[in-house]
Amino acid sequence: MTTAPSGLPTGSVVQLCAQxxxxxxxxxxxxxxxxxxxxxxxxxxxxxxxxxIQLDDPASARLADxxxxxxxxxxxxxxxxxxxxxxxxxxxPVRDRPAQLxxxxxxxxxxxxxxxxxxxxxxxxxxxRVAAGRGARLVRLDVNGGPAAARNEGLRRTRTPYVAFxxxxxxxxxxxxxxxxxxxxxxxxxxxxPRVLGLTDTGPSASGWxxxxxxxxxxxxxxxxxxxxxxxxxxxxxxxxxxxxxxxAIRPGFDAAMRVGEDVDLVWRLARxxxxxxxxxxxxxxxxxxTHLRDWLGxxxxxxxxxxxxxxxxxxxxxxxxxxxxxxxVALTALAQRRWSVPVAATxxxxxxxxxxxxxxxxxxxxxxxxxxxxxLGVAGTAEQxxxxxxxxxxxxxxxxxxxxxxxxxxxxxxxxxDGVIEYRRLAPDLDPVRFILARRLDDLAYGAGVWxxxxxxxxxxxxxxxxxQRGGEQTGR
Numbered sequence: 001m002t003t004a005p006s007g008l009p010t011g012s013v014v015q016l017c018a019q020x021x022x023x024x025x026x027x028x029x030x031x032x033x034x035x036x037x038x039x040x041x042x043x044x045x046x047x048x049x050x051x052x053i054q055l056d057d058p059a060s061a062r063l064a065d066x067x068x069x070x071x072x073x074x075x076x077x078x079x080x081x082x083x084x085x086x087x088x089x090x091x092x093p094v095r096d097r098p099a100q101l102x103x104x105x106x107x108x109x110x111x112x113x114x115x116x117x118x119x120x121x122x123x124x125x126x127x128x129r130v131a132a133g134r135g136a137r138l139v140r141l142d143v144n145g146g147p148a149a150a151r152n153e154g155l156r157r158t159r160t161p162y163v164a165f166x167x168x169x170x171x172x173x174x175x176x177x178x179x180x181x182x183x184x185x186x187x188x189x190x191x192x193x194p195r196v197l198g199l200t201d202t203g204p205s206a207s208g209w210x211x212x213x214x215x216x217x218x219x220x221x222x223x224x225x226x227x228x229x230x231x232x233x234x235x236x237x238x239x240x241x242x243x244x245x246x247x248x249a250i251r252p253g254f255d256a257a258m259r260v261g262e263d264v265d266l267v268w269r270l271a272r273x274x275x276x277x278x279x280x281x282x283x284x285x286x287x288x289x290x291t292h293l294r295d296w297l298g299x300x301x302x303x304x305x306x307x308x309x310x311x312x313x314x315x316x317x318x319x320x321x322x323x324x325x326x327x328x329x330v331a332l333t334a335l336a337q338r339r340w341s342v343p344v345a346a347t348x349x350x351x352x353x354x355x356x357x358x359x360x361x362x363x364x365x366x367x368x369x370x371x372x373x374x375x376x377l378g379v380a381g382t383a384e385q386x387x388x389x390x391x392x393x394x395x396x397x398x399x400x401x402x403x404x405x406x407x408x409x410x411x412x413x414x415x416x417x418x419d420g421v422i423e424y425r426r427l428a429p430d431l432d433p434v435r436f437i438l439a440r441r442l443d444d445l446a447y448g449a450g451v452w453x454x455x456x457x458x459x460x461x462x463x464x465x466x467x468x469x470q471r472g473g474e475q476t477g478r
Contacts, residue, residue, distance in 0.1 A: 007065070007187040008055055013079040014064040016051040018225050019234070020072050021373055028364045033071035033233030035377045037370060039363040052076075068186075068276075071233055074226040077282055080182035085112055085174050088162040088181060088244065091154030092136075093147045095119045098126040100288065101168045105134035111174035112164075113137070115154040120144035148254035148262040151240070155253045164244045169288040171199065172242055176283045180244045183278055190249035190275035191267070193229075193238035194283035196220035209431055210296050213439035214289040216429030219303060219447075222279055229267055229277040231317045237264040238277065242285045249275055255313075261306025268314055297446040304450020311463035319467035320393035320451075321385040326352050327378055328468055331386045337407045349375060385466075387415040392444035393451055393464060416441060 008014070016022075020031030027045050029038045040048065040063075047053055047060045053073070055061045067073035090112050094101050101116065108114060114136040120143055121127045131138040139153055151165050162184065164177055176194060183192045198215045220239045227235035240254070240263035250270065254262045267277050290296040310318040323331065326348055333345045356371035364370045390398050390412055401408035420437030429436050455461050 007185070008061065008075060009081055009185050010055055010061075011079075012055050012081075012185070013076045014053045014055070014068060014073045015076050016048075016067070016073050017071070017227070020051075022051075023370050023373070024365050028370060029067075029072060030370060030373050030377075031072050033228065033230065035374055036070065037360055037363060037374065038067070038070065038072065068228065071228040071230070074228070074278070075183060075186065077179050077182050077280055080185050082178060083162075083181035083184060085178045085181065087160050088112055088164050088177055089154075089158045089160045090114045090164045090166055090177070091151055091158065092116045092166055092168055093119055093150030093154070094121065094127060094168040095144065096121045096123055096127065097168050098123070098130045101127065102130045102134070104166065104168055104171060105130065105136055107171050107173045109174060110135055112177065113160065115139060115157055117141065117150040117154045119147070119150040145256060146259045147240070148258055149256040152253040152256055155247070155251065158247055161247055162244060163247050163250075164242070165240050166285075167241045167287075170196070170241050170285055171287075172285040176285060177244060179283050180280060183280060184246060186276065186278075188274070188276045189246065190270045190277055191238075191243055191245040192278045192280050193243045194285050195222065195224070195279075195281035196239055196241055196287050197284050198289045199286045208291055209435045210293060210439065211289065211291045212429060212431040213436060213443075214291070214296075216427045216431065216436070217423065217440070217443075218287070218289055219300065219443075220287055222281070224281050226281060227279045229279050230271045231268060231314075232322055235279045237267050238279055239263050240266070241287055258306070258309055260302055261310045264306070264310055264318075265313055268317060297442065300443055300446035301450035301453065304447040304452075305454035305457075307451045307463040308454035308458040308460065311460070312458075316462075316465070316467040318463055319465060320463075321389055321466040323382060323385065323466060323468055324378070324470065325468060327382040328466075330379070331382055335386070335407075335411055337410065349379070352378070384419075387419045388444075389466070390415050391419065391441065392448045395445055395448045396452060 017031060020029055022029055026048055027040050044063050047063050053060055053064045055064055064073065068075065090108060092101065092104065092114060094116060105114065116131040116136045116138050118124060118127045118138060118140045120141050124140065128138055139157065141150065141153060155163055162181060166172055180192050180194060183189055196218065198218050200215065220241055222235050222238065227233065229235050229238055243263065250266065255265050258265060270277055290299050307318055329348055330345050333341050353371045353375045356374045357367040360367040360370045398408065398412055402412055420440050423440060424433050424436050451463060455463055
């Protein structure tokens, strides 16, 4: 097997992300994270066949690597050579839950080495029996240190080049791990995560409305499209419920002081160090989601409490919204709901589009069409983030505003309804629209409450502040 200059094997395939738009008969690409414009050089254009690049020579490899680095393309896993699954060790942190542990080990079928780290279970004997009965190595911790500490203990005992962290309430088989391992032909890749979906056979509660909502929109489900994981992108983190990593790249492992958000912290540290982290939804694993209302709301709030700790470590990267100055101006103008709001917003957007077009003139035959695409991406992102601020991160302020302002009530109602309808149409859940939108709003309220609780406990509101940045619509030639 020969290796292209990008590090990927010769003959492998890279495909444009679904969100990337093509103009000028494929010579101009718009998309990526953050959105930008890329014009392909005359000699590079034939290398992109449809939306795919096959790495046949150094030129195709360089183009593929550039587009992958920009978040505009991704390697196709099934086109990569296989990696022997014996090269990965599965580390399972567990505290009690012997039945779920047994289910996971049965799914793995003894095809890979497994280290079970018992994080001070109350019934240690039950966990030990399950591990011994399935041939897994057991490591016992006398003091409960949390999942991050337990994973690190297993990582220290791993002797294979790769490690798969899998929570005990997840179901994954060795074939799924084998597919994820193919991505490590990219030498810059430090970790890859699959799509995490809910289990569909969880008993009588499976037919409940919460279970059906989670099946469509779990907090751990990051969607159907592959992505390069990095701050500010469509997929900015991946859960550690199932995460495959290169051992040398991630040591010493997770921040053991964090009980929540440790997966986000690890991913961002890896990206800062120059590594790649990939989300691969072509592989899906199953996860036990909570189906009782109180437990479900508590878990959502618990996720939110991690925002403060992440802000201490990563600053404004955890900001609930990241807007350019023009996007912030459009959002504020729209929320004002004055007679001048529409003409002012239209003037700002026209100026932004004109600026993009002026920059794109040298790169495309249709600068205004391309500029409108960039502006449209910005407006869509602004609308989504503004709705999230109103309904999720800032909802206590929104609720207070609704008591005194008709405009706030109107904006909140519109955001709640439009967001709910868009998500319902996008996801097509096995749930009626009313209960789906209700569940979505409860999801937001619980998570936002957790963010505020963490901020109050930490005596800092910085994790609630949006980030205003200058970046947007960059132009890159190739």
